[in-house]
Amino acid sequence: xxxxxxxxxxxxxxxxxxxxxxxxxxxxxxxxxxxxxxxxxxxxxxxxxxxxxxxxxxxxxxxxxxxxxxxxxxxxxxxxxxxxxxxxxxxxxxxxxxxxxxxxxxxxxxxxxxxxxxxxxxxxxxxxxxxxxxxxxxxxxxxxxxxx
Numbered sequence: 310x311x312x313x314x315x316x317x318x319x320x321x322x323x324x325x326x327x328x329x330x331x332x333x334x335x336x337x338x339x340x341x342x343x344x345x346x347x348x349x350x351x352x353x354x355x356x357x358x359x360x361x362x363x364x365x366x367x368x369x370x371x372x373x374x375x376x377x378x379x380x381x382x383x384x385x386x387x388x389x390x391x392x393x394x395x396x397x398x399x400x401x402x403x404x405x406x407x408x409x410x411x412x413x414x415x416x417x418x419x420x421x422x423x424x425x426x427x428x429x430x431x432x433x434x435x436x437x438x439x440x441x442x443x444x445x446x447x448x449x450x451x452x453x454x455x456x457x
Contacts, residue, residue, distance in 0.1 A: 321395070321416050321454060321457040322395060322414045322415065322416045322417055323395045323397070323398055323417075324393040324394065324395045324398045324399065324400040324417060325398070325400070326414055326417075327393050327400070327402070327411060327412060327413050327414065327417060328411070328412045329402060329409060329410070329411055329412075330350070330351065330381075330409070330410045330411070330412060331408060331409060332344075332345060332350055332383075332408045332409070332410055333350070333408070334408040341407075341408075343407060343408045345381075345410075345433065350410075351381045351410065351412060351433060352379070352412060353379045353381075353435040354435060355381075355433045355434070355435070356434060356435060356436055356437050357432075357433075357434040357436065357437050357438060358431070358432070358433055358434070359432050359434070360385065360429055360430060360431045360432065361429070361430045361432075362386075362428065362429045362430070364424045364428060364430075366424070366426070368422075368424070369420050369421060369422040370420065370421045370422075370424075370430065371391075371419050371420040371421045372418075372419075372420040372445070372447075373418070373419070373420075373443050373444060373445045373450075374415070374416060374417055374418045374419065374443075374444040374450050374453070375415045375416075375436075375442050375443060375444070376415055376416070376441075376442050376443075376444065376453075377415050377435075377436055377442050378415060378434055378435055378436040378439075378442050379412065379413070379414050379415060379434070379435035379436075380412075380413045380419070380432055380433070380434050380435075381410050381411065381412050381413070381432070381433040381434075382404060382410065382411045382413065382421070382430060382431070382432055383404065383407060383409070383410045383411075383430075383431040383432075383433075384404035384405055384406065384407060384409070384428060384429070384430065384431075385407050385429040385430070385431040386407065386427055386428060386429040387405075387424065387425040387426065387427045387428030387429065388403065388404065388405035388423075388424075388425045388428060389403075389404055389405075389421050389422065389423055389424045389425065389428050389430060390402065390403050390404075390421065390422055390423045391403075391404060391411055391413075391419055391420070391421050392419065392420045392421075392422060393413065393417055393418070393419055394417070394418040394419075395416070395417055395418070395454065396418070396450065396451050396454035396455070397454075404430075410433075416453075416454065416457065418444075418447065418450050
């Protein structure tokens, strides 16, 4: 939490509010199984699920922030890095196991890069798609953070 010039506390999120979760891995002779329940394994109700795949080497994805939407990213296959930015601090998190998940709260600029061959980025989101929720321009993001 940041302290504003007037001494009050700002409730905007920082990169340190982005949490890496270890999900339960159930091992069976025929393979492993990991499952996720709303508000049990992740801190929100899931309203949308999507995934990106066949990402060419050297490409990045994401590069945006949300005003309301929480996201939970999982490397369902392969590995990639998530670059997190709160306008002041930056942090990089490696996702390389299908039982690790990264919670990204609203107000954090995030982009994914360094995808290994065959990577699948699974995203569980707290909101349905709404273009108005996205901040896609980094300078606009910095203005948004400053206003909070």
